[in-house]
Amino acid sequence: MRAYQIAKEKYAALGVDTEKAMEALKKISISIHCWQGDDVSGFENPDGDLTGGIQTTGNYPGKARTPDELRADIEKMLTYIPGKHRISIHASYAETGSDKVDRDKLEKKHFQNWIDWAKEQGLGLDYNHTLFSHPLSADGFTLSHIDENIRKFWIDHCIVGREIADYIGEQLQDKVMNNLWIPDGFKDIPVDRYTPRRLLKDSLDKIFAKETKWNIDSVESKVFGIGSESCVIGSHEFYMGYAVKNQKYITLDTGHFHPTEVVSNKITGIIDFVPGILLHVSRPVRWDSDHIVILDDELMTLSAEIARNNFFDKICIGLDFFDASVNRIAAWTIGTRNTLKALLIGLLEPTEILKDYEHKFDYTSRLAILEELKSMPWADVWNEYCERADVPVGLSWLKDVKKYEREILLNRN
Ligand code: RNT
Ligand code: ZN
DSSP states (O other), X not given: OHHHHHHHHHHHHTTOOHHHHHHHHHXXXXXXXXXXXXXXXOSSSXXXXXXXXXXXXXXXXXXXXXXXXXXXXXXXXXXXXXXXOEEEEEGGGOOOTTSOOOGGGOOGGGGHHXXXXXHHHTOEEEEEOOOSSSGXXXXXXXXXXXXXXXXXHHHHHHHHHHHHHHHHHHHHTSOEEEEEOOOOEESSOOSOSHHHHHHHHHHHHHHTSSOOSSEEEEEEOOSOOTTOSSEESSOHHHHHHHHHHHTOEEEEETTSSOTTOOGGGXXXXXXXXXSOEEEEEOBOSSSSOOBOOOSOHHHHHHHHHHHHTTOTTTEEEEEOOOOSSSOHHHHHHHHHHHHXXXXXXXXXXXXXXXXXXXXXXXXXXXXXXXXXXXXXXXXXXXXXXXXXXTSOOTTHHHHHHHHHHHHTGGGGO
């Protein structure tokens, strides 16, 4: 392709090898969240309301109503995504058939369909405990609940969850990211912030007591949620401390910090103190709104930070957004392709040259090159990458999504 040849030469003139960048991109697996496909409903009670300060808005037609529909939609979405990736599921996506199984009694077999499907599709799977949208989380507390019985229920949920995730890993012969996020917190100013934090620590210790082979456990902090505006028990400081002390991964969700804080600036501050980081790439619009990821400055800075330091084996790039106001397959496609584009842009940076200028205090050259990079033809490299991966180049996927919408999605209502 001519455009690519020109781009290749232009990048070479800046000291960048486009072939190497594409090779590096090919090795990156994104952990794509299954929950964009059904507005985080899951299959326990698909019409149940979301709780825990997370919310979907919009009623675009065609949401997946069954596991088979969700998997079919994921398969469709993956035809638009270059590379080999993973699917992240939640405990609430268990398939219990006609049995009503509560979350503390989930079993491996309830995830067998996901496993068989992942095997068949050549996908990795990741797992999330589900501690929201349940009667026993209605007080706004789960693992830090003052009531021992309620705590026990959620501890058991996480213990069986770790066994399930371990089984998934064994079946797929592949590590499983096992993420834990809880909604616990106070709407109004509490008097006792310490008791729930001590209880949370105690619950976590019980959950993680047993070693597993395939799990990579990770804990996810948050600054506030709807209903936990004044105090979140699992705050960033809390989980930083817990993860460092117990050598767990830490999940950094880009929507979980104060609006002027950025995750891109946190990675190098944390990475040497934990075994790794799980990212939840999202887009907060004024709050943790989980908008579809766009190719904005922070996404590019975040990706550049990973690429610059070659952190690919210590950082798992997961997605966490859910928008019900547009076609859900398009939402997935746009967000995932943007994440990959941002990574490619990061990989197309002459980092060593830039670092060299920076270390010599030549900030003039650093700024000039960084600005020049913004108008470099990265899109021609991206198009070439998509073409070689045999996935749609440019916008050609959109027509196909619309066709799928007409033929499949619109018949679901
Ligand atoms: C909530 C957390 C959490 C969820 C998903 C569904 O604020 O970000 O990761 O979004 O587990
Ligand atoms: Zn998240």
